[in-house]
Amino acid sequence: MDLELMKACHFRRKGMSPMACGIKRLLDVAGSLAGMILTSPLxxxxxxxxxxEDGGPVIFRQERIGYGGKPFTLYKFRSMSVTSEADGIPALCQKNDKRLTRTGRFLREHHLDELPQFWNVFKGEMSFVGPRPERKFFAERIKSINPDYELLYQLRPGLFSPATLYNGYTDTMEKMLERLRMDLEYLRNRSLWLDFKIIFLTVSSIISGKKF
Incomplete structure (x- = not known):
């Protein structure tokens, strides 16, 4: 058995049982449907x-890499000007990024731009808790430094993640690698109890106005 297969088997053995995975998916469907209904006025x-503000499109669509290493379309409320990345070169959002609109800055600070991802969760492309999905450009850069990134493809990407809660937005490669370390730790120790804890702490932080 080669090294990569041994690593993958190790992570699977320590993961959720098939029953727990089924319960998690059922909760994802029910929770995302309830979320879309309850937040519809918002x-x-x-x-x-x-x-x-600028008459541009409301929803921002971007291809991300998800479960099984397959691409999917992630939805967000648009927080940047319509001319951001006009040169076609992918760029990370930085603190005090000038590409953010006034409305977009508020949405980013309070994580409200992520609300349309309830639809991604409902469709099964994402889960409430899991590693945040990355664009192929940045995923390849991370893998070139740490190939273990591919182990995350065993999971559906998450609306919430321990890495976002404790590491914040990733605007540097150093933060990306730290996020990977935390995502791999989640992969090893994931459970329904841990998911509930991450959701509770994240929602509590957002409601309290904590910036992360």
Whole structure:
């Protein structure tokens, strides 16, 4: 058995049971459906503010790499100007990024730009908890430094993640590698109890206004 297969088997043995995975998926479907219904008035308000600011599209679509290493379309409320990355070169969002609109900056600070990902969770492309999905450009850069990144493809990407909670937005390669370390730790120790804990702590942090 080669080294990569041995690593993958090690992570699977320590992961959730098939029953726990089924319960997790059931909770993802119920939770995302409830989330879309309960936040629908907020969706409308956010759409109006984004449209009023510059008249551009409300929803931002971007290809990310997800479960099984397959690409999917991730949805967000647009937080940047329509001309961001006009040169076609992928760039990470930085602190005080000038590409952010006024509405977009508020949405980013309070993580409200992520709300449309309820739809990704409902469709099964994402889960409530898991590693944050990355663009292929950055995924390849991370893998060139640490090939263990591919182990994360065993999981659905998450709306919430311990790495985002404790490491914040990743705007440098150093933060990306630290996020990978934390994601691999989640992969080893994942459980329904850990998922509930991450959701509770993340939602509590957002409600309290904590910036991360």
């Amino acid at each position: 969706f409308l308000i956010i759409c109006l503010f984004i449209k009023r």
